[in-house]
Amino acid sequence: MFDIFQYQFIQNAFAAGTCVAIVAAIMGYFLIVRGLTFAGHALPNIGFAGAAGAVLLGVDPVIGLLVFTISAAIAIGILGKAMRERDIAVGIIMTFALGLGILFLSLYSGYAERVYSILFGQIVGISQQNVLFTAVSSLLTLVVLLILYRPLLFSSFDPEVAEARGVPVNALGLAFLVLVAITISIAVQIVGALLFFTLLIGPAASTARIIQRPLWVILLAIILGICYTWLGIFFAANGSWPVSFYIATISFAVYLPIRLFSPLWIGHRARKNMATRQGPLASGVQNSEDEQNDATKASGRVSGISR
Amino acid sequence: MFQLLQYDFVQNAFLAGTLIAIMATTIGYFVVLRAQAFAGEALADIGFAGATGAAILGIGSLLGMLGLSLLAALGIGALGERVRGRDIEIGMILSFALGLGVLFLSIYIQNGANANAGVSVLFGSILTVTRRDVIITLITGSVTLLILAFLFRPLLFASIDPEVAQARGVPVRLLSIVFLLLLAVATAEAVLVIGVLLVFALLIAPAAAAERLTHRPLSAIILSVILGLTFTWSGLILAFIGTGHNLPVSFYISTMAALTYFASMLIARFRSPRRYRELPHPNREHIPVHTH
Amino acid sequence: MDERQDPIVELEHVRIQFGKRTILDDVNVTISEGEFIAILGPNGAGKSTLLKLLLGLIKPSAGIVRVLGRPPRRGNSDIGYAPQHRILEADLALRARDVVGFGLDGHRWGTGFPSHKRKATIDTILREVDASAFAEAPVGQLSGGEQQRLLIAQALLSNPRLLLLDEPLANLDIIHEQEIVALVQGICRSRNVAVMLVSHDINPLLPVVDRVLYMAHGQSTIGTTDEVITSATLSKLYGSQVEVVQALGRLFVVGAET
Numbered sequence: 043m044f045d046i047f048q049y050q051f052i053q054n055a056f057a058a059g060t061c062v063a064i065v066a067a068i069m070g071y072f073l074i075v076r077g078l079t080f081a082g083h084a085l086p087n088i089g090f091a092g093a094a095g096a097v098l099l100g101v102d103p104v105i106g107l108l109v110f111t112i113s114a115a116i117a118i119g120i121l122g123k124a125m126r127e128r129d130i131a132v133g134i135i136m137t138f139a140l141g142l143g144i145l146f147l148s149l150y151s152g153y154a155e156r157v158y159s160i161l162f163g164q165i166v167g168i169s170q171q172n173v174l175f176t177a178v179s180s181l182l183t184l185v186v187l188l189i190l191y192r193p194l195l196f197s198s199f200d201p202e203v204a205e206a207r208g209v210p211v212n213a214l215g216l217a218f219l220v221l222v223a224i225t226i227s228i229a230v231q232i233v234g235a236l237l238f239f240t241l242l243i244g245p246a247a248s249t250a251r252i253i254q255r256p257l258w259v260i261l262l263a264i265i266l267g268i269c270y271t272w273l274g275i276f277f278a279a280n281g282s283w284p285v286s287f288y289i290a291t292i293s294f295a296v297y298l299p300i301r302l303f304s305p306l307w308i309g310h311r312a313r314k315n316m317a318t319r320q321g322p323l324a325s326g327v328q329n330s331e332d333e334q335n336d337a338t339k340a341s342g343r344v345s346g347i348s349r
Numbered sequence: 350m351f352q353l354l355q356y357d358f359v360q361n362a363f364l365a366g367t368l369i370a371i372m373a374t375t376i377g378y379f380v381v382l383r384a385q386a387f388a389g390e391a392l393a394d395i396g397f398a399g400a401t402g403a404a405i406l407g408i409g410s411l412l413g414m415l416g417l418s419l420l421a422a423l424g425i426g427a428l429g430e431r432v433r434g435r436d437i438e439i440g441m442i443l444s445f446a447l448g449l450g451v452l453f454l455s456i457y458i459q460n461g462a463n464a465n466a467g468v469s470v471l472f473g474s475i476l477t478v479t480r481r482d483v484i485i486t487l488i489t490g491s492v493t494l495l496i497l498a499f500l501f502r503p504l505l506f507a508s509i510d511p512e513v514a515q516a517r518g519v520p521v522r523l524l525s526i527v528f529l530l531l532l533a534v535a536t537a538e539a540v541l542v543i544g545v546l547l548v549f550a551l552l553i554a555p556a557a558a559a560e561r562l563t564h565r566p567l568s569a570i571i572l573s574v575i576l577g578l579t580f581t582w583s584g585l586i587l588a589f590i591g592t593g594h595n596l597p598v599s600f601y602i603s604t605m606a607a608l609t610y611f612a613s614m615l616i617a618r619f620r621s622p623r624r625y626r627e628l629p630h631p632n633r634e635h636i637p638v639h640t641h
Numbered sequence: 642m643d644e645r646q647d648p649i650v651e652l653e654h655v656r657i658q659f660g661k662r663t664i665l666d667d668v669n670v671t672i673s674e675g676e677f678i679a680i681l682g683p684n685g686a687g688k689s690t691l692l693k694l695l696l697g698l699i700k701p702s703a704g705i706v707r708v709l710g711r712p713p714r715r716g717n718s719d720i721g722y723a724p725q726h727r728i729l730e731a732d733l734a735l736r737a738r739d740v741v742g743f744g745l746d747g748h749r750w751g752t753g754f755p756s757h758k759r760k761a762t763i764d765t766i767l768r769e770v771d772a773s774a775f776a777e778a779p780v781g782q783l784s785g786g787e788q789q790r791l792l793i794a795q796a797l798l799s800n801p802r803l804l805l806l807d808e809p810l811a812n813l814d815i816i817h818e819q820e821i822v823a824l825v826q827g828i829c830r831s832r833n834v835a836v837m838l839v840s841h842d843i844n845p846l847l848p849v850v851d852r853v854l855y856m857a858h859g860q861s862t863i864g865t866t867d868e869v870i871t872s873a874t875l876s877k878l879y880g881s882q883v884e885v886v887q888a889l890g891r892l893f894v895v896g897a898e899t
Contacts (some may be wrong), residue, residue, distance in 0.1 A: 053827055060406065073556065074437055077436055077441040078435060079387070079436040079439075080386070080390070080440070081417050082440070083390070083440060087546065093522070129387050129558045130381060130386050130553060133386050133387075133390060133452045133549045133553055133605075134549055134554050134557065134606075134607050134610045134611075135550075136549070136552065137546075137547050137549040137550050137553075137554065137606065137607055138604065138607030138608075140547055140603065140606065141547060141550070141599070141600050141602075141603030141604045142548045142600075142604070143546075144472050144546075144595060144597055144598045144600045144603075145597075145604075146598060148595065148596055148597055148600070149596075157654045162451050162454075166550065188751065188752055189751055190750070190751050192746060192747055192748070192749055192750065192751060192752060192753055193747065193748055193750065193751040195743075196743045196747030196748060199735060199740070200740070200743060200745070200747075202722075202724040202726065202747065203722055203723070203724060203743070203744070203792075203795065203796075204713070204743070204747060205373070205698065206696045206698065206715070206716075206720070206722040206724075207722075207744075207748040207799075208715050208716015208717075208745065208748050209716075209719075209747070209748045216502045221561065224611065230856065236444070236447045238450060239443075239444055239447075240438075240444040240447075240448070243437065243440045243441065243444060244444065246875070247441055248438070249439045250734065251600075251734075252735065254735065254736045254739075254740065254777075254779050255735075255736060255739065256735065257752075259734075267442050281453075282455075283455065284451050284452060284455050285450055286448055286451050287445075287448040287449065287451050287452035287455075288448075289448070290444050290447065290448025290449075290451075291445065291448055291449075293441070293444065293445075293630070294441055294442075294444065294445035294448075294866065296443075297441050301438065301441075307572075
């Protein structure tokens with residue numbers, strides 16, 4: 043089993059996969075917090091269409107990836123406002139791009155395996171040059187994310203106050219999306235569109251449910267992402283099933299119990315804290331406040347939708 | 350063109366395409382209204398796993414898709430009514446389903462078949478639709494539309510204002526589960542025409558475009574059905590008559606649908622005056638009550 | 642009031658117009674240091690718009706706006722702002738103290754370093770708004786009143802000279818309403834910070850407010866409660882019959898839209 047590690051291409055897979063997992067975990071956290079989960083699914087697919095176009099034109103797929111993903115990211119950043127409208131805009135942009143992708147694929151008379159690998163991903167077949175490139179670009183992305191960390195976090199959770207405090211909320215959001223697009227263009231060549239989405243969302247989705255502090259959510263998500271990737275490559279190398287299946291399954295297997303059992307845990311702890319703090323009389327008052335809040339939420343929803 | 354209609358596969362394509370366009374666009378109106386576009390996408394990708402799994406087992410891919418997406422719809426429905434926060438759950442289910450799909454596809458290929466099964470599920474297979482598929486589509490389509498017609502008012506109420514609807518006795522939770530089941534059916538059928546990757550072209554785009562142009566529910570539904578039929582028929586005709594390149598039907602449909610949606614956005618922008626808009630809050634599904 | 646101090650806010654003949662719609666016309670207001678101003682009026686009257694004007698987020702169509710003697714600019718740390726909203730729902734977790742911490746350095750680049758000084762500053766502010774008990778709790782689990790305290794704490798961290806609060810009392814029951822009013826008044830007096838508080842109802846603020854700015858139908862008028870909340874003044878403002886009824890120690894505005 044463990045003799046697979048002597049192979050260079052396996053080592054390369056681990057190295058490149060680790061870099062991708064780390065960046066994906068951090069980016070995924072911000073995507074989730076900003077309500078951009080769907081965009082995290084759409085952008086890699088859009089990139090796939092761009093790669094198909096690039097292959098058709100005979101240029102490096104990464105050019106197609108970059109052009110399509112960055113254009114889409116800008117479009118999403120400009121168009122998508124309220125989350126419910128944004129999902130639709132994102133989806134239709136994706137449809138448009140994928141329609142073009144099919145066009146490119148059907149016009150292309152050559153061997154389309156290379157393009158499909160961008161969709162499904164094979165983490166094998168990575169050269170040491172690829173590893174180096176991935177490592178360097180991951181590092182650069184990390185540096186940018188670190189610089190943007192505080193204002194991005196602030197504007198993700200509280201855009202109104204952030205804007206009042208001088209944070210360029212709209213520009214920052216756009217910059218973030220473009221950064222995501224660039225990362226996707228690089229990573230998707232290694233792990234594929236499907237798997238990148240899993241690495242984006244899976245780790246952060248699990249940790250954000252149980253941990254309160256953003257920094258720890260991200261750190262734990264990175265650890266989870268790396269574990270998923272290593273386990274996935276390990277199983278895939280020792281068998282004949284694809285890596286993306288293993289990683290997606292492990293990610294879901296970790297998420298499911300957390301999702302099912304965490305509300306009880308967090309809710310219980312918090313309520314216990316508040317009860318001891320305020321005493322039994324307070325809970326009666328609390329309820330009426332919650333009712334009022336719910337009533338406002340209801341009327342808020344009505345006026346939000348009746349446009 | 351009309352001499353082509355004597356061929357079985359052309360007849361099947363038009364029959365199935367018409368039925369599916371009507372079904373998908375009608376339910377698409379509610380999908381847009383309920384902001385469940387991502388759920389629709391997820392159900393389509395789950396259908397992919399169902400279709401590839403069915404291919405291994407040797408049963409028809411349509412049945413496989415229907416089976417698995419109905420199951421998934423129950424799962425998503427069980428998660429609860431809140432829309433916000435649900436996109437994370439939906440995303441997780443989606444990624445798991447795609448992982449399964451990739452697994453099934455690779456097993457299927459390893460078993461000797463070529464990758465065409467995967468391609469046709471991804472990109473649509475309206476031109477290879479069998480008469481049996483048409484019958485299944487007719488049955489499922491009619492049942493779906495009948496149920497939708499029956500549920501029209503309570504569903505509309507529950508979609509726009511769930512809390513008040515609940516208070517008035519509308520079984521909101523049950524309706525949302527039923528709706529997801531109907532959506533699963535419509536999505537699986539739409540995948541037949543246009544494939545997993547482009548499902549939005551029939552499911553969402555016509556309804557979304559219609560919704561930007563008119564606010565009255567019935568007008569919007571009728572408009573989206575008209576749009577959906579237009580896209581589907583045009584796509585089929587273009588594919589059959591050919592532009593010399595043998596381009597897939599789904600490409601035509603998706604491009605027309607997307608362009609129509611973008612056009613509808615521009616039209617809607619021109620119609621309503623510009624105002625200072627509240628900053629979007631990424632985590633909230635609605636904009637605060639208070640305006641100025 | 643200290644007349645030799647520069648006014649905190651000056652609005653001269655300010656008009657705000659969006660396209661064809663005039664939100665506010667000919668607003669003339671001067672606010673001094675430490676004044677507690679309530680901003681009242683029906684929905685859509687432009688109350689939040691006025692705040693955004695002061696924050697430099699929108700520009701007036703006409704007239705002169707000065708905040709602390711200078712034109713409004715974004716990111717002015719002399720202004721503390723708490724918009725009307727509920728921060729988060731229970732799913733996405735963030736501690737109360739994290740939210741407050743945004744007010745300190747959320748707008749600065751980088752990740753920042755944890756420091757005792759930072760923690761102490763935040764602890765002090767949390768004590769000031771009486772939120773120490775739930776500093777570690779996830780924000781989504783807190784009640785509206787508790788979240789409002791956090792928002793106020795956040796706004797105070799830059800040591801502002803002007804505090805803008807948009808509907809902080811909305812959705813609160815009476816007890817929490819009174820607590821927030823008392824809190825804001827305490828802050829106003831102890832820090833000598835000017836407060837502009839948007840509200841739907843004057844009554845919780847009657848004991849603490851210095852002047853009232855009433856806005857309706859693009860018109861506005863400012864003065865003490867006795868001057869502004871009268872049948873004559875409000876009728877003129879609304880352009881229709883409005884009665885102000887005093888009963889049980891409270892003021893009821895009858896006939897106006899809400």
